[in-house]
Structures are given as structure tokens and as C-alpha cells.
Amino acid sequence: MPSSLPALLETPLDRASAEPLQRQLCLRIKDAIVGGHLPAGLRLPATRVLAQGLLISRNTASMAYDHLLAEGYVVADRQGTVVAELRTPVLSKASSPPPRPRLAARLASLRPSPMIKTDCTALRPGVPALTQFPQAHWRLAMAHAARTATPNTLNYGDPLGEPALRSAIASHLAITRGVHCMAEQVVVTEGAQEALNLCVRLITNPGDTAWMEDPGYRGGKSALHAGDLRVLPKRLDAEGLYFTANDWRSEQPRLIYTTPSHQYPLGTVMSVARRLALMAAAQAHGAWIIEDDYDSEFRHSGEPIRAMQGLMADAPVLYVGTFSKTMFPSLRLGFLVLPLPLQPLLDRPLRELLRGGHSHEQLAMARFMEAGHFVRHLARMRRIYRERQQALRSALGEHLGVLHSIEGGRSGLHLCVRFAADYPDVAVAETAQRYGMAPQALSTFALEPQLQDNGLVLGYGNTAVETMGPLVRRLGKILKGLA
Template sequence: MSPPPRNPTAAWLESPLAREREAGSMQRQLHERLKCAILDGGLAPGSRLPGSRALAEALSISRNTVTAAYEHLAAEGYVQPDRQGTRVTELAPPAKAMRAVKSGAAPATARRLAQIQPGAPRAEMDAALRPGMPALSHFPAAAWRRAIDRAIRNASPATLGYGDPLGEPPLRAAIARHLAIARGVRCEPHQVVMAEGAQEAISLCVRLLSNPGDMGWVEDPGYRGAKAAMHAGDMRIVPMRVDAEGLCTSERDWHKHPPRLVYTTPSHQYPAGAVLSVARRLALIAQARRHGAWIIEDDYDSEFRHTGEPIGAMQGLVDDAPVLYVGTFSKTMFPSLRLGFVVLPAPLMATVQKPLEEMLRGGHRHEQLAMADFIESGQFSRHLGRMRRLYRERQQALRLALARHFKVPHEIDGGHCGLHLTVRLPPRFDDQRIAADALRHRLAPTALSNFAIRPRPSDNGLVLGYGNTSAELFEPLVKRLSQLARAAERA
């Protein structure tokens, strides 16, 4: 008996299918070959596939395998069976578009993405002197594990489903009580909205309160994430300078560039470390009320004040302040926890609660319940106390190392709070080159100029994190940093 006539569309299938288990089942291999041939144009629209018996014999596989592959392709819409066999469906050809992407043509994206400029290269998590990184090895993991275990053990099966879109009520209540005592924030639990860290909380404020084209004021130099959140909301950003008293504004600014949102870090300006004076706080609140603006108060690093009593939050300074208070557990606990929050003014909460319930979905329920237990049991306060002492010691050690071994003219800003020091350098020392060279030695200071939208000569220096670097390492690290700084000096 002579073999059946060979269908020309099957010629490309003559190479045998792989028999190794790693290659996948025969059915999957055949399905992928046929699908790729259809998408690439090797099997033209309307062409007829080989009969299942003929193809099975040509490839030395079972007819059932071919039949199953054809049925899968038909279910996906690549082919269509009829009385005369199985034909390739007429599809919009994607091949040209795919080749364009492969050849280097960038896919179209929203125009706002072009405004979000990349920052410095990301350093490894354990790189020395990285700003914003807490002492991860000192976190009480055993106590946290017990809190997680209790949350899972005591929770009903219903907690595996979606929770309250605004966050777990026990955690919102615990946060409200903690903020009232530790930060002087005036709020009820229902005003607390949970988010995935401070960044998402700021983005939520932008979504709730701004329209495309509205103006947003940001500190300059300041936190890049706030700028990114406003750019993503199609806002027009106005950089506002900071000095030794924090954010600088004038009557002229309010009339020339009236903002919808004002972002500020009043308790510990990031990265310069200034504290916004009470006179400027009251003036900012009064002007915001007069012009219908909202203030986003990012209470950055406020829990770790090293000298004197903690600085109270601006939100609690006067009744009904137009202030949205943003906080996070990324520094007080650990970054990957991804728990932050925003406290909304009561009148605003009454307006946006229903939209928020549609916009958000409750998640991380066991982590939120564990965090509530961690706060209410006193573990959180004890952990903060231990970390304050540790960070105070590490900052003192870093200051001493800078005084002894940093052989470059410099001034130190801040230091009363937080996990970093800002070292200002004369303009002849290229801070971005120093930071880039330091990365090659597993050091991760950030160039101060990277935080500025409109850099000035004074915006030149290094932001040195000491939170996650042991004190005994500072002397050799600063010696190396001094060498790199001298090498980056401009002629």
C-alpha cells in the first residue's frame, strides 16, 4: 500500500518531535509548532491542515495526539473544522508588529511616563550606607512570627476572602491610638485608610484630590516618589526650595502658582533633614485653607528622633486642618511588609468613602491583623525604643568617622532624626560620579543632586544611610568614600 499523498503545508513538520520529558508532551509540542506556523504565516489563512492519520504517520506519533492538538487549536480559534478537513482561520497578522518590536521600535506608552525620570541605579539591599534601609538584622522576627501565627490561628476562614476595602478595623483602631499618643494626630479609626506603603498612600491622595493639569508643589530637593505620583496623575509640578526651616513659600508663589496639592515632610525633611518651623506650618495651613489646597504630610522617619522630644505632626496642630497625614511601617518594621496608611480629614472622608470602597480591595488581612496585635501587645513600642538607641549610636559613630577620615571639605545637614545624614560638598566634587564609583565597591550613598528637579550648586553632596550598616564598619567605609570623592574632584 502506497503512503498517503503529503500535504505541502506539513512539510515544515517533518522534523521529529522531541522524545525527552523536558520537551513536554507530544500533544503540547505539536500544538506549539502549529500555532507558531499560523502566527508566522507559514500556514496561510484558509489553508487545510494535513489529515490526522497522515500527520500522525509522518511524525511517528499516535493519531489521538494529533486529534487532541487539532481540537485544542480549534478551541482557541486558530483553526476551524469543516466537512473537508481542518482549515486555518483568517487572523489579523501580528508578524510585522512583532518584528518591529524585535528590531528596536519602542511600544507606545502614556505620555506621562516620559515625565517620570529614572533615578540613580538601584543598589543591592545589603549595600553599605544605603539611605532609607532599617536595621534588618535587628528586627524581632520571632515576635513577629508569633503575631502572624496568632492572627492565622484566631482568624475565621472568612479572612481568606476580601476584607474591608479601607483596611482591617483592628489595625485602623490601633494606628489611630498610636498616632494620638506618639504623634499628636487627631483622628478616629474610620479616618485611617490602609495602603501598600507611603508611596501608594501618596498616589491615592493624588487620585482623590487632583485633576489633570492641577498644580502640585513638591520640596526641592525632595522625595522622588512624590514627584512620580503627581506626574502619574498628570499634575503640573512646581518645585519649592527648602532651607534650614523646611519648605519655603511666599505670597507670590500662592498667587502665581496656586497649588491643588502641597507635598511636604515637615518633621524630617527628606533628604536635607530640616524641621518645618511652627510659624511656617501655621502659615502653610492658613494659605491652604484660603486657596482651597490640600497638604500631604509625609511623616518621614518621625519615629526615630535622636535629640529632645518628638516633633508633633502638623495634622494635629489646629482643628480641621486641610492635611492628609501619610505614614508607613517600612522603616519602623521592614520594607517588604508593604503596609502604609493615610489619615483623611473627617469632612473629606465623608465625601470619598464610597468611591474609596469601589477603588480599593481589602488584602494582606493576616499581616494587618498581626500588625494590630504587634502594636496593642506593646511589641511595637519596645521595638521602636531599641531601634532609637541603635540608630543614635550608629549616627554618632558615622559622624565620628566622617570627622576623622573624610578628607574633603564638607558640611553635615540634619541628624536630629531618621536613618541618614546628608553631607554637602563643594560643587567641584561630582556627587553623581562619587555615588556611581561607590556602587562598584558595594557602597550605596545617593547623590544629593538626584533629589533636585532644578539642581543648584548647593545641591551637591551625598546622602549616607546608617540604619542597616554596623557601626564598626564606618571607619573603613568612610576612608574609601573619601578616596572616591578626591578622585571625582573636577579640575
């Protein structure tokens, strides 16, 4: 009998522990087997002997053996219980380390985004005014969804989303964004990122070419790279994403990512002429356009900019939207509007790729929209964001203290501020985090950073008016300290 067995039998279990005795015994025997102290083929003591040695009930010992048998650590024969031969050999300390895990090659093209501390909220782009969200109305909508739920609501649900929400989204987009769609074209997703990933998976093959705004949204770049696409950066001019006829001949894309109503992060609005030219060229060359309309609900001057999708019949546009900016980020609800010619072709593949879920949240969102709370919330937020943006502009002019230019601001939740390369934007952003701020370095949004891509993307959505002055004053000190 191995010398380890007496210790196993004689060392009492911890009766003061919250861990049940049966589980303690199981873990003790498993650790001994995995560690090589109880070799394969060794016959373990009978449950009566084990129980007497450890001063436990025989029933506890029997249940422990039964559990070990179920997991495959031991086997049973007519004479009792025997340690099983484990398929995976135990490596000794002298063994060579295991080979490095092999990952997908496409991961090498993913550029890590700057890490942001969870407690850094001031000036963080893309975060709405969380303290201003009408939680009372949302609780009522959630309560209504729970109260009217049926047993079927607890099932997986429609993979493309709850019909009530798909219908509410289609109606809202038609009125506010000029999007031409039926409810059947709407796919509810786990945020906008899943919608972007779906566009890549449904439309492209590995090796296809994609055009990407540069600088541009990191999530868009990640989706394209994760699809093993050849991603070509396309710079922007005053009218938005810039391209030439030669680009279509030499770099013909399968997919084009753009944020035409409020370019992220520069804030450019793509002109109607450029939109029509882009759609006409895409249609002629068999390409598709992702229109990411992420925060266009918040137009601060003039009439809302109509979505590109609604400018022409059968537009080659996959329209992507999200409730992360209009509601709150943790809701994780987005949507994809399929082009009408693609909808019948993609219905079955989508039902295979997706699984329904989050039915209560989707039904609550539908209720929130149908009751008019969503439209009223958006109107109130426009006023708040307009005030906060103006406060940020004033603070930049008064307190930043370095030569700079401001871009964008006609929509959305952020401003883009450019300044000279003497002030390295990555270092500025990293230093700002130590003071509870989370501005983003403009250069980190570019696939191929250029000298003019030095600056900060400043979010004002979740930053109160009265804090703008002190925050920008601190930013100015950081800039001057790093020059």
C-alpha cells in the same frame, strides 16, 4: 499539499523531553501557522493520519487539534480541520518596522532615579536595620493570623484595610504622633507610594499646581508628575518649606507636599510657626497639604516632634505614613489618614478605586502592635540608630578628608553631607557602588539643582557601627580621586 506538511508529519516529536507530546505538537503547528508555512484555508491531515506519521496516539493528536481549535488557530467543518484566517497579518522581514509605541506624555516629566545594585546596602538611605528586626515575634504574629483566620479572611477584604489594623494605627498615631483621627479616617495602602498617588488622584485635576520641597523626596515628585500637575519647586530655609504671601497670589497651589518633622533629604524640622502659617494659608485658599511623616518615629534628641496634622482642628492635611522604615521595606504596608471633612466624601470613591488584600499581613501587623511588640521594637531601634548616627558623624570627621558640612540628624535614618562642587556628587555616588556602597547624590533630589545641592545622602540605618570608619575612609579616597 504544501511541502511543509511532510516535514510536519515525518519529524518525530522529542520523547526525551519533559514537555508533553500534546504540547510539543501544538507548538509545532502554531509556529508553522504563525510563520506562514501553513496558510489560511489549508486542510490539515486527519488525526489518524497525523498520529500514524508521528508515531503518537490518535488521542494525543485529537487533543492537540482541540486545543488549537479553542485558541482559534484552526476551525472545524464536516470534512475535518482547516487553518484559520488570522486577523493579524504576519510581517515579513522586508516589512517596515512597527511604529514606536505611544506613551503617556506625563512620563516625560518623570526623572529616573539612580539605579542601585541590589547587593549595595552600606550607607543606603531609607533602609532600616534589617538584621535587628525581631523576626521571632513577627513569625508568631503571622502564625496567629493564620491560626485565627476564617474562610472570609481569604476573600478580598475591606478595600480600606482590615478594621483591626486601621484601629491599631489610629490608636498608635494618637499616642505617639499627636494625630487626631478615628479608625474610619485611616486607609491602609500598598506602602506610602500608593498613599501619595491616592492623594493626587483624589484631590487634584490635571493641570493643577502643586508645591514640592526642593530638594525633596523622589517618590513625592513622581506622584505629582504622574497626576499631570504643574509642579513648582519650593526651596527650604532653616524653618522648612519657604513661601511668601505673593506665592499664594501668583502660584496658588491645589496640593502641597512636605515632610515637616524630618525633611527628606536635608533633615530640616519645620517650625511650629511655619506649620501653622502653612495650614492657615492652605485653609484660606482651598489647598490641601500632604504631610509625609515617613521616619519621625526615630527622634534622636529631645521629645518627639508632634505631627502637623494634630496642631489644629480640621487641619487641611492628608497624613501619610509607612511601616517600611519602622518594620521592613518588603512588608509594603503604608497608610493615609484622611481629613475629617473629606472622609465621608471619599469613602465611596476609595471603595471603587481600591481592592482589599494582604489580609494575613494586615492582621499580623495589628497583632504585632496590640501585643506591644511594635512599641518595644521602635524603642530598641532608636537606641541602635542613635549609636549608628554618632559613629557615622565621628567617621566623617576623622576620615572623609575634605571640607564638608553635615545637615539633619535629629531624626530618622540618614545624614545629609554637603561639599564643594569640585567633587561631583553623581560621580561620587556611582563610583561608590563599585565598592558595595549606596550613598545617594544630593543633587538628584532637586527639581532645579543649585550649586549648594552638591553632596551625599548617607543612610546609617542598615550599616553596622564597626564598618563606618572603613566605609567613610573609602568615600574620602573616591572624593579626592574625582576632584
